[in-house]
Amino acid sequence: MVTAFIVIVFLAIMLIPFIRAKWKGIITITTVCILCVLTGIVSIQALLGISTEYTLPGTLVTGEIAIRADALSAWFILTINFTFFTGALYGFYYMKAYKEQTANLSFHCIAYILVHSSLISICLLQNSLVFLFVWEIMALASFVLVIFEHHKQETLKAGINFLIQAHVCILFLMVGFIWVISRTNSFDFKAISDFSLSSSRLSGLVLFLCFFVGFAIKAGFVPFHTWLPYAHPAAPSHVSGVMSGVIIKIGIYGILRMLLLITSDYTTIGYIILIVSVISGIYGVMLAIIQHNLKKLLAYHSIENIGIIGIGIGLGSIGMGTGNKILTLLGFSGALLHTLNHSLFKSILFYAAGNVYQATHTMNIERLGGIIKPMPHTAVLFLIAAVAICGLPPFNGFVSEFLIYNGMFSGFQSAGIAFLSSLVLSLFGLVLIGGLAILCFTKAFGTVFLGSERHHFNHIPEEAETGKLIPMYLGTIFIIAIGLFPKYFIMALSEPVSLYTQNVHFKNIAEFPMIETLSMTGICSFGFIVLSGLIFLIRKKATANKTQSINATWGCGYVGPTNKMQYTASSFIRTYRKLAKPVLSVHKKKKLVQGVFPIDGSHETHPYDKSEEWLIDYPLKQVKYFFNRFIFLQNGNAQFYILYGVVFIVGILGIPVLYYAVKSMISFLNQI
């Protein structure tokens, strides 16, 4: 199996540069499909309770390489596979616009396959050195994916920002792994749990935090999120979909894996994750609302959803710490289900954004509008995904948020004051996130698809081709299925979640009524759809023989409305922007309309990120200021540079000599 996996990836990568543009895409899709089937079988077995374990002999350097497919990896592999499958299908049609750039395309296809295979491997490999190696491949390959349009300066800048932060993430992981390896002399992940068992609770906590920071950079928790809003808009749409859907989720996988491996003070860990997550969730959506670029808006929304997942994980680990089994089950199952859910609706939203981009050549929502008429399929798919991402019934987002809410309420029963206040904080946070998400997505959907066009399109927008819509419909089927039949998906989560409860499954807990409750929510969602349909039918029947006329929008008696008079996205969120002013950083440019015969007036807002201002830009400025003092060193003379080289070599050679000289001197002095 492992050999087949490596051989297929290798063959595909060797083949891609030598064939025509269309076949590159087909080969990529086939390879992704084969990988999906190969790993899918193992994963489904693992979800059913039969986990697989291989040990590769490995090399002298790496030692034995353990490959373990347990239920947790299986859940993530299935999520990754589905998103990469739809991403490949969508990308095949999306990339048709770029079919002239053959070299660039083969690079892109190779990177796509590499990211897919490395993500799967990250979920399976349990050898720290190989893990880091594959992680690096994943980081580099996703960098290549992001900078597909590298002739644009913005894209390159975003790509390099991503590359640097991805390596900061690797740095933290490396520190964590080196710490473990230096104490235990083993690369196997089991060494991590042995180490944490044998060492003090505090060092276990610090080790976890080290890994947490590393994985949090990948996942995009605030304040480690700053790469995310740049990388997503810069990448092609299917890459943004895949990146937001699953690449950032690998950070979540890492955190969950470390929770399994490291035995420590779970309650403290839970509090830390909970607080970081609530902040991420609220901050992410607060910034999402003020964005003008549709893809950037979606990118900030990923931060929000990572926050929701984090709230679930935080609750779960507090449950582990306090021995509250129901809280553990609800927290982790909510988090895992939301991981799947987010990968579904976020990829659809990004694909829809891609359709809009290719039809109108802009992502600025202030210039869009009214494209529901030429693009009805894209609009409906976007609408479904938007309702789902707001966590509203009858779709899947509601199910996972409902699980997390129930986790909170079950935590209410058995808790002290500290836990209660953190629960209230996270309840407040989650509710606020939900409300803000509604504000954000009514704005996004309303201004992009509804109303009339806000600027003149050079080409009349057309509906995307069927090939692009099929992967989106595939995702939508799952969105609806999870919303209506949540029970079956929760049953599938039984194995992964039982890892955290010492093999206590849902079915073994007699007082765990969640399964029945969830099937009730499914029935209610179904009932709601039926009810809406029924009322719509009655309405249709009742108004069938009534006069219906079509007329201009009511403008309080004014009968010559133009497109420019309609409400814009900025004005839609103006009240909110004023309210949230202390947290946001919005640069405004205003030119007022003045005089009796005014010439023109304008108003621009440029949203920026306050945390980035304080945590990245300001320190960077200070560092630059400090290093500018030494700018005289960089004087452009080759002779000087050679001199620096000589000084360096002399220093390297001389310092040990000096050290020994001083040492022997001291010992000599001691003797007398």
Added chain:
Amino acid sequence: MISFFLIIIASLFFTGIVIRTKSILSGRKGPGIFQPVKDIIRLFKKGAVYSETSSFVFQIAPSIYFASVVMAILVIPFGTYNSIISFEGDFVFFAYVLALGKFFMIISALDTGSAFEGMGASREALYSMLLEPAFFLLMGSMSLLTGHTSFHDIFTTLHLGSYISYALVAMATFVMIMTAMVENSRMPIDDPKTHLELTMVHEVMILDNSGFDLGLIMYAVNLKFAMYGTLIANFYFHTFPLYITVLMFFGIQLGFAITAGLLESFTARFRMNHNAQYILTLSCISLLIFFGVLLVLGKFI
């Protein structure tokens, strides 16, 4: 089951009483109690005018909005009598299904491409967003107090034992009344009788709806008032027998309607930009309830 029918009965006269109260207080004779319902029936019989900019979203939104309110009503119990739908955490479903209806109303307002309707939509979205924490904190505290997470179980086990719990229920009633007023865009937040589009919230959002759709939206307002009235009534039902609770129910609905009328007659509408702060204070009152519950349970130490 019983709550569903009673809410429908109450919804028939609720706004009528509010209007009657207002007219009596301002020294007018006023229309009959059933006038709003008659208006709605007349709307149901009318044809409609649609904006040329609007799409199918505008057509389906009122039906979905109405369905969401009906769905929310199905969750509400009547004292010890269970609701049609009841499960653990059903109040989460209650709040979210109402939010779904609102989501569709907001996008349907944006669908018309109007210069005004976006304003109402924006305010509605913001206010309901700010209101939701108050409701969740209130229900969360109630679930902490009773140890249950469904409306029915919470209301049947809510003990009116100590003095503090009376204070809690009084505060909860206040929060609920204010929630209803904000949700229905009534007085301290929005004046339904205003004639200037720039100062409206709900009314400006539905400027372009007409005929059957407008009827649905108007009736949904009545239903929502009766629904919140029932929630308030449920706080007081305890385990009284049915005939007393039905009497109490109508008494409380009547009281609620008169309170709404009084509020609308004697308070001035807030400045639009102060509404947000005001709504957030409701969350603070919910937080007070939460601390009260902690006090009752002795968890403060």
